[in-house]
Amino acid sequence: MKWSAIMARREEILRKSSTVDYSSFRRGKLAFDYEGMMAASGYSLDQVRAVQKAAHVGSTPLLELENLTALVRRHCAPGKGARIFLKDEAANPSGSFKDRRASLSVHEAKKRGFPGVAAATSGNYGAAVASQAAAANLRCVVVQEVFDSRGVGQPEIVEKGRKCEALGAEVLQLSVGPELFAMLLAVLDETGFFNASLYTPLSVAGIETLGAEVAEGVRAATGRDPDAVIITHAGGGNVTGTARGLRKLGCDRTKVVAASIDIEGLHMASDEAFNKKSCTTGHTGFGVPFASWPDRADVPLNAARSLRYMDRYVSVTQGQVFWATEALGCLEGLERGPAGNTSLAAALVLAAEMPAEETIVVQETEYSGAGKHPTAQLSFARQNGIEVRLGDPADEVPGQSIVIPERFEQLRVREMDLDHLRRSYIKNAVKHAGKNLAAADLDFIAEDIRTSREFVEEAL
Amino acid sequence: MTAARAGDWVEISAVLLSPAERAPNLPADTAAVPLVMRVRGWAQAAAEVGAEVAVRTQAGRVLAGTLLAVNPRFDHDFGGCVPELIEVRRRLTEEMLGGDR
Numbered sequence: 001m002k003w004s005a006i007m008a009r010r011e012e013i014l015r016k017s018s019t020v021d022y023s024s025f026r027r028g029k030l031a032f033d034y035e036g037m038m039a040a041s042g043y044s045l046d047q048v049r050a051v052q053k054a055a056h057v058g059s060t061p062l063l064e065l066e067n068l069t070a071l072v073r074r075h076c077a078p079g080k081g082a083r084i085f086l087k088d089e090a091a092n093p094s095g096s097f098k099d100r101r102a103s104l105s106v107h108e109a110k111k112r113g114f115p116g117v118a119a120a121t122s123g124n125y126g127a128a129v130a131s132q133a134a135a136a137n138l139r140c141v142v143v144q145e146v147f148d149s150r151g152v153g154q155p156e157i158v159e160k161g162r163k164c165e166a167l168g169a170e171v172l173q174l175s176v177g178p179e180l181f182a183m184l185l186a187v188l189d190e191t192g193f194f195n196a197s198l199y200t201p202l203s204v205a206g207i208e209t210l211g212a213e214v215a216e217g218v219r220a221a222t223g224r225d226p227d228a229v230i231i232t233h234a235g236g237g238n239v240t241g242t243a244r245g246l247r248k249l250g251c252d253r254t255k256v257v258a259a260s261i262d263i264e265g266l267h268m269a270s271d272e273a274f275n276k277k278s279c280t281t282g283h284t285g286f287g288v289p290f291a292s293w294p295d296r297a298d299v300p301l302n303a304a305r306s307l308r309y310m311d312r313y314v315s316v317t318q319g320q321v322f323w324a325t326e327a328l329g330c331l332e333g334l335e336r337g338p339a340g341n342t343s344l345a346a347a348l349v350l351a352a353e354m355p356a357e358e359t360i361v362v363q364e365t366e367y368s369g370a371g372k373h374p375t376a377q378l379s380f381a382r383q384n385g386i387e388v389r390l391g392d393p394a395d396e397v398p399g400q401s402i403v404i405p406e407r408f409e410q411l412r413v414r415e416m417d418l419d420h421l422r423r424s425y426i427k428n429a430v431k432h433a434g435k436n437l438a439a440a441d442l443d444f445i446a447e448d449i450r451t452s453r454e455f456v457e458e459a460l
Numbered sequence: 461m462t463a464a465r466a467g468d469w470v471e472i473s474a475v476l477l478s479p480a481e482r483a484p485n486l487p488a489d490t491a492a493v494p495l496v497m498r499v500r501g502w503a504q505a506a507a508e509v510g511a512e513v514a515v516r517t518q519a520g521r522v523l524a525g526t527l528l529a530v531n532p533r534f535d536h537d538f539g540g541c542v543p544e545l546i547e548v549r550r551r552l553t554e555e556m557l558g559g560d561r
Contacts, residue, residue: 002481067556074555116519139519149493158536165500170519174476175496179483183476183497191521271490323548330549331556371536379539390544404544406551 006182009189014300017188017195019112022300029433031444032301034308038244041201043104045248048209051107055132057099058209060091062217062361067331072351075408082227082354084347085361087214090336093135094167095367098128100210101237104202106132109194116140116193120184120298122157123234123281123339124366129196130169140169141193143184148176148274155380156280156339159371176274181298199297199304204241211245214361215254225251227358228350232342233258233313234286236294236306242363243309255311259346260287262315262414263398276399278318278381282342287313288416292424295432307421307449314413317393319404320345322374323411338374340366349413378402422449426459435460464503464513464530471500471532472515474525499523500532 025037043051052058065084073081089097102125109117116139119129126142133140142164147153153161153173161171172187174180188195197203211229218226229246231239243256261283266273268285277283291313294302324345325338344362351360370376378388387401392410396403405411429437429445437445437460446453464470477495501515507527514524 003477003483007483071552071556141517141519141521147496147498149496153536155536155539158534162534162536165518168518170499170501170517170521173498175493177482177486177490177495179477179495182483183495187521191519267487269490270487271493322545326545326548327552330553370534370538373538374545375542376537376539378542378545388542388544390547404548 003179003182006185010185011300013185013189014195017193018200018299019108020200025301028438028440028444030429030437031440034305037301038201038205038303041205043205045208045212045245048104048205052100052103052206052209055103055107055135056093057103058092058213060213061088062086062214062221063088064221065332068327068348069351071327071331071408072348073356076352079356080352080354081356082351082358082360083222084351085218085221085359086344086365087210087217087361087363089210089340089364090367094124094127094131094163096124096128096340097207097210097238097364098123098125099131100206101125101198101203102128102132102196102206104206105129105194105196105200106136106138108202109196110136110138112194114138114192114194116191117196118143118184118187118191118193119196119198120180121198122146122160124160125198126160126169127163127167130164130167134168139193141172141187141191142169143172143180143187144174145176145180146173149271152275154275154280155371155376159369176269176271178269184298195298197298198235198237199299199302201303204237204244204303207237207241208245208248210363211242212249214242214363215246215249215251218359218361222359224359226254226361227354228255228257228360229363230257230259230343230347230350230360231363232282232340233260233306234281234283234290235297236290236302236304238364239306239309240304256309257346257350258287258306258310258313259343260284260315261318261321261342266399273399275384276386278377278386278402279321279339282339284315288421292421293428305448307418307425308447310418313416313418313421314346315416316342316345316413317396317403318398319393319396319402320411322378322402323405324348325374334365335368337366337368337372338377340364345411346413349411422451422455423459425449426456430460462509464507464527466503466505468503468530469500470503470513470515470530471498471528472513472523472525473498473528474523497525498528499525
């Protein structure tokens, strides 16, 4: 078996394992009818809610973090310190918001008579697909990138594999490399299963209920729309789906803020760098490339298009996320997995900038357990030669050190330049389609990265 | 256990892509090593650890590889104590519960 032989059949395998006719939405070299594609998934917000209710997904609690809000107010200017709310997505069946993404795909696979579902993911999404498939009496294969060439696995991913297995899935665990996608294709080809990709319209539509529930929950608690919703950003689905849900509920003035862990300098496909990351998702290694070119995913057209929706994008350090995880545990009595706390770490900084009468919502948590826990991940980091210490998180060097803040004042966010990401997107567009773009393509790009046609033409 | 009987729950490993068969444009460290899989399932025949064996997975697929372990264990855990986190906890709880509020 050769990588090139599988990839040569990519289009054919993807067509057979999907129910979306992607080619019918194309309007140019790059342009496609995004809203048309989303609408063609065939589920209104209320229908998604109904499917998810039947699958025991969603309607998770919205918790006000009064102690963390009080902590922020002790350290910020008078009159500042927005109320912090947390959507406790760990309450979903498999322990994360990813159940929302899996629910419609599995529902659709069942309806269309597929014998099973498959997904390539090293994250919580694997357990979500396994969980939904188990409940729907479908077979399931989860393909994971787990271990380096020494055979050493990230404890966080090993746990996610265990969970998939416990929920009845076959877990195909792979060593480091981008060929994960080709191996998924080989599985789809062999089994005839449905491709439960993270990047289909169904997956993104499944998250819209999260945005809608946040809007409803905050309105019920405060009588107003949320002022900011902060979303851990990796592949773009979480930002896209949540923002679309907020808009469907009319939250037009709510700021959509994306947050990733900064792992700048660590190569995503490097065998050696693999175990130097102390977080496996929610980081800039996914967040930046997927924002600046969404169509690098395991579907022909990616439904997760984060630049369309981001008002602001910030990064935090690994050390800050572990600090926030500790604070959530000892001050709020909530032990939740670290990765979902990326947005919490950023929210503590943002809340301090916002007026006290405003609200900021951290829109997810994830389950915690062996391997998926700060002590497991920091112990593993130490074993891999990473220095772990208290200090100023500004001194953290990804892959070399994790610096856990000593004082609240050391918490900060780094602003990610959205115009810089937009220019990277345009550079990628030229790489894929050349410089001579038709008007339809230019308009599409402007819409896709939320800018003007002039900005696009100037960058070209 | 160093041998599996047919029907035992086992873990196998196999090379899926040799370095020459891998994707282009990989970083040098990744390009130099094969893409390897590990999977768990029920052994289709008796085999010694280190020998070739086929397994049927929970999804019903039959895959072949080298037998790594019989009744494979999970040994990921909560890790050791991380004193830095204990210190964060001490400072936070002292600030919020201590005498100065």
